[in-house]
Amino acid sequence: MLKTHGFNILFTIIFISLFTSILLFYRAEVGNALLRDHLFPRHDTFNLASCQAWAKEVRDFNVRADTMANKVTVLVYHRVIQEKDIKSNLLHNDGSIVDTVIKKSNFEQQMDWLYTEGYTTLTLKELELFMKGELNVPEKSVVITFDDGFKDNAYEAYPLLKEYGFNAVNFLITGLIEKHDHHYEPGSFQYLSLDDLHNSCDVFEYGSHTYNFHKRTPDGDSFLISNNTKVVQSDIEVSIRHLDGSHYSFAFPYGEYNDTSIQLLRKLGFNMIFTSNYDDVHVGYPTNEIPRKEIFPDDGMKEFKAKLGHRR
Ligand SMILES: [Zn+2]
Numbered sequence: 001m002l003k004t005h006g007f008n009i010l011f012t013i014i015f016i017s018l019f020t021s022i023l024l025f026y027r028a029e030v031g032n033a034l035l036r037d038h039l040f041p042r043h044d045t046f047n048l049a050s051c052q053a054w055a056k057e058v059r060d061f062n063v064r065a066d067t068m069a070n071k072v073t074v075l076v077y078h079r080v081i082q083e084k085d086i087k088s089n090l091l092h093n094d095g096s097i098v099d100t101v102i103k104k105s106n107f108e109q110q111m112d113w114l115y116t117e118g119y120t121t122l123t124l125k126e127l128e129l130f131m132k133g134e135l136n137v138p139e140k141s142v143v144i145t146f147d148d149g150f151k152d153n154a155y156e157a158y159p160l161l162k163e164y165g166f167n168a169v170n171f172l173i174t175g176l177i178e179k180h181d182h183h184y185e186p187g188s189f190q191y192l193s194l195d196d197l198h199n200s201c202d203v204f205e206y207g208s209h210t211y212n213f214h215k216r217t218p219d220g221d222s223f224l225i226s227n228n229t230k231v232v233q234s235d236i237e238v239s240i241r242h243l244d245g246s247h248y249s250f251a252f253p254y255g256e257y258n259d260t261s262i263q264l265l266r267k268l269g270f271n272m273i274f275t276s277n278y279d280d281v282h283v284g285y286p287t288n289e290i291p292r293k294e295i296f297p298d299d300g301m302k303e304f305k306a307k308l309g310h311r312r
Contacts, residue, residue, distance in 0.1 A: 039175040039212060042238050046177070046194060049244045051201035055123045055167075061138055068136040071280040072127060073308050074143040076294040080107045080156040085186035097297035100148075104156050110295070110304050111164050114142060121166040124205060124249050124272050131290075133283045142308065143281075144168035145274065145292060147209055147251055149177065151190035158200040171209035171251035171274070172197075174242035207249030207272070211238035214253040222256040229264055236268060248272060251292075262288050280309065 078100035081090070090101050097103070114121075119140045122130070127143050129135035144161070146153050149172035161168055170192075178193035197206065213223040213235045224232055240247045247269040252261070255276025265273050265288070272287050279291035293307045305312070 038178070040177045040179055040194075040242060042211075042241070044179070044242070045244050046174075046197055046206075046242055047244060048197060048201060048206060049246075051198060052205055052246075054202065055205035056125055058123075058125055058129060058135065061120070061136060063136045063138050065136075067139050069130070069139045069141050071282050071309070072122065072130060072137065072141045072143060073280050074127070074145060074274070074290060074292040075307070076276060076292045077102065077107070077144070077146050077157070078148055079150045079152050080104050081152055081187055082156065087187050090187060099294075099296055102295060102297045102299075104160075106297070106299070107157060108160055109301060111160050111166065113301065113304070114166070115164045121168065123167060124169060124207070127281065127290075128272055128287060131281060131283060131285050131287055145251070146170045146204075148173055148214065149192045149209070151184055151192050151196060152186065153204070154192055154196040154200045155184050155186070158203055161203045167203050167205070169207055169249065170200075170204040171207045171249070172239075172243075173209050173212070173214045173253075174239040175210075175212035176214075177242070205249075206243060206246075207251060207274075208236065208239040208243060208247075208270075209251050210253055211235045211242065216254075222252075222254050224253060224261055225256055225258055229260060232261070233264055233268065236265070240268065250274065252276070 079102070081101055082104045086097060086101060086103065090098050092098060117140055119142050120138050122137060122141050122143050124143070126135060126137060130137045130141075144166065146157065146168060149170055153170060157168075172192070176191040177197065178191060181193040181195040182190065184190065210224065213227070213232065215223045217223065217226050219226075223235075236250075249272040250265055250270045251274040257275060262273065270288075272290060274290045274292055276294060277289070277291040278293055280293075281290060295304065295307070299307070
């Protein structure tokens with residue numbers, strides 16, 4: 001009896017240590033497998049259509065010829081985080097903040113300036129019509145976009161945007177959307193949940209940033225460019241399904257693309273395709289390569305204003 005008991009304990013210890021070492025050895029793979037399990041179900045949708053109707057309504061800005069825009073700047077943000085929550089995982093070795101994060105206080109200052117200056121935030125539909133020369137928009141017009149769909153967008157950026165009466169665009173990696181909501185932990189790598197999407201649907205219009213292809217190969221190539229067209233197409237089609245069949249707007253992961261990727265997106269019906277090429281948008285500009293200006297953590301107000309074409 002005692003002997004059997006001892007054997008059981010020994011067996012359990014051996015089993016646990018073996019299991020742990022296998023787990024440690026394959027840590028990356030196990031991590032990926034867990035991540036894959038958490039992907040938003042391929043055949044579900046976000047059911048956003050009803051709360052996104054506002055984004056399709058085009059306003060009549062009634063602008064005089066001398067105050068209408070001849071260019072519009074499209075801004076790109078990723079994450080907005082309070083300074084106290086920016087920990088070592090979001091800092092480089094020299095203590096500077098990683099490019100994809102900006103302090104909430106900076107974001108607030110930027111939004112406050114846009115508001116004080118009387119800027120209008122355009123919807124994508126309004127931007128499209130402006131680009132086609134079919135809509136006159138105010139000289140001080142801007143489009144605010146966010147890439148990747150981080151949870152802080154709903155908790156830090158959304159309340160400020162709403163306070164200023166602004167709207168923005170959020171390009172989602174749709175597979176990373178959490179079907180079930182989790183408590184917000186500032187500074188950690190969390191993505192928007194389905195509840196977050198619905199709760200911030202009056203400010204954000206949503207576009208595709210792929211389903212699960214915001215990745216690079218071991219050689220550093222973007223999945224969108226390195227995989228064959230069929231594979232890329234099936235990934236993007238899942239993101240379209242998630243977005244309730246919406247194939248209107250798309251932003252390239254890492255801003256990387258080629259002619260084949262543009263042709264594929266056109267074939268899938270996308271009208272508004274965004275790059276990260278640094279430029280303003282003018283009338284007549286092709287809507288399949290829309291440039292954007294990224295805002296970085298070390299941009300002061302001087303740099304921010306300069307990106308919007310203000311010299312002082
Ligand atoms: Zn991205």
